[in-house]
Amino acid sequence: MADTKKKKRIFISACEPSADVHCARLIASLNELAATTEGWEEGIEWVGVGGDRMAKAGCELMENTADRAAMLHHAFGQVGFYYRVLKRIGAYFEKNKVDLVIVCDSPAFNFHVARLAKRNGTKVLFYVAPQLWAWAAWRIWKLRMWCDKLACILPFEEEWFRSRGVEAVFVGNPLLDELDESMWEKRREYADFDPWQAKIALFPGSRSAEVQKLWPAMQKIAMNMQASWPRITFVVGAPNQERLQSLMDKELRGFNCKYTISSVVDTAASVDMAMVASGSATLEVAAAGCPMVVMYQSSRLLWHLVGRWLVRTRFLSLVNILAGREVIPEFMPYFSSLKPIQKTCNSLLSSKLRLMKISSELVDVVKPLAKGYASEKVAHLAMEMLSEP
Numbered sequence: 001m002a003d004t005k006k007k008k009r010i011f012i013s014a015c016e017p018s019a020d021v022h023c024a025r026l027i028a029s030l031n032e033l034a035a036t037t038e039g040w041e042e043g044i045e046w047v048g049v050g051g052d053r054m055a056k057a058g059c060e061l062m063e064n065t066a067d068r069a070a071m072l073h074h075a076f077g078q079v080g081f082y083y084r085v086l087k088r089i090g091a092y093f094e095k096n097k098v099d100l101v102i103v104c105d106s107p108a109f110n111f112h113v114a115r116l117a118k119r120n121g122t123k124v125l126f127y128v129a130p131q132l133w134a135w136a137a138w139r140i141w142k143l144r145m146w147c148d149k150l151a152c153i154l155p156f157e158e159e160w161f162r163s164r165g166v167e168a169v170f171v172g173n174p175l176l177d178e179l180d181e182s183m184w185e186k187r188r189e190y191a192d193f194d195p196w197q198a199k200i201a202l203f204p205g206s207r208s209a210e211v212q213k214l215w216p217a218m219q220k221i222a223m224n225m226q227a228s229w230p231r232i233t234f235v236v237g238a239p240n241q242e243r244l245q246s247l248m249d250k251e252l253r254g255f256n257c258k259y260t261i262s263s264v265v266d267t268a269a270s271v272d273m274a275m276v277a278s279g280s281a282t283l284e285v286a287a288a289g290c291p292m293v294v295m296y297q298s299s300r301l302l303w304h305l306v307g308r309w310l311v312r313t314r315f316l317s318l319v320n321i322l323a324g325r326e327v328i329p330e331f332m333p334y335f336s337s338l339k340p341i342q343k344t345c346n347s348l349l350s351s352k353l354r355l356m357k358i359s360s361e362l363v364d365v366v367k368p369l370a371k372g373y374a375s376e377k378v379a380h381l382a383m384e385m386l387s388e389p
Contacts, residue, residue: 007043008044009097010044010048010101011047011089011092011122012027012101012102012103014049017051017207017239018105018280019128020051020053026102028057029376030383047061050065051064062088068082086116089113093120093122100124100385102124103126105130110126111130115142125149125151126149126150126151128151129154132161134321140165144165149168150168151377152171154318154322155170157170171374171378172369172374173374175287179265179370183265183269190355195229195349195352196229198232198233198273199235199270199272200232200235200272201271201274203275203277203285204218205277214295218295220338222255224342229349236259237264237267247259264285265288268287268290269290273292273355274292275292275293276294278294278316278332279318282319283318283366286362287362289362289363292328293329294328294330294331295332296316316332319365328362
């Protein structure tokens with residue numbers, strides 16, 4: 001067994017705002033676990049790349065990568081930045097003893113971090129499994145080579161990865177760890193729903209590239225809807241003042257909405273339906289039982305040349321993937337015309353029976369994932385790996 005009386009050093013890597021949150025909670029959970037475990041009095045030293053939440057949790061950041069989050073073709077413009085970060089990480093591993101490397105999501109970057117760790121003989125825990133089951137499954141060899149343990153957050157992933165030679169464990173979904181399940185008893189009823197007084201939430205995403213593409217599109221759809229439903233109102237939730245100000249700065253002339261700083265779940269619980277950027281936020285909106293339309297914009301050329309040949313799932317939104325059927329309308333990707341999305345939103349707004357049905361189905365999808373205590377389970381996995389010789 002490894003000597004646990006010496007302070008352990010963990011390098012942790014996150015590139016997305018959501019991963020920054022997951023890793024901050026993991027840092028807190030593992031610190032608490034170490035503090036209450038005999039022989040771990042020296043505690044844990046955290047260093048890595050991530051965001052402000054990780055820094056506040058006690059991680060010494062080499063670089064703030066969460067603020068640079070991008071997706072698909074938008075990431076190409078930041079290759080130089082990430083290359084320099086990887087060079088720094090590689091140099092750090094060569095000069096400093098690291099007892100465990102934890103990488104969270106973002107396989108395009110974190111596969112490289114894991115490779116550097118294994119090159120220096122350090123164990124790697126991958127938190128949030130890369131969605132190889134959806135596209136580019138051939139990359140599984142990278143996990144087999146560079147990952148010692150894989151913490152999955154979707155229930156079907158454990159068997160999928162284990163059957164392909166990866167030591168995988170389902171730990172629950174960290175997005176839903178702190179979910180107040182009593183909200184389901186208070187979930188909105190649509191029996192007396194008046195579409196003319198509807199309240200609609202807009203969630204344009206957490207990545208800068210998403211906001212740049214989806215926020216103007218959502219506003220245009222909203223203004224066109226208001227032309228048909230003059231008394232409907234819109235609310236836009238932001239996690240912090242900085243993101244809220246960024247959205248306000250990009251507000252289109254003629255658009256009118258209420259801005260609020262709150263969680264995705266709380267905002268979704270206060271409205272009748274939502275437009276949501278594809279990603280983890282869809283699960284939080286689903287947890288509130290809020291009917292939604294999911295959208296993501298991509299390059300038409302890139303999609304037809306590459307994207308549609310790589311994707312191996314019938315659906316692309318997490319909610320529909322988990323349900324195994326289309327519970328919510330998804331426009332992934334859409335290219336230029338917003339009319340089909342607007343038409344679908346108007347259709348939902350016109351049918352309280354459909355809204356009621358979707359709301360009920362969303363809760364059924366999310367319930368099995370709630371209160372999984374993912375952070376605590378991953379903390380125990382990390383502790384086990386640190387204790388091994």
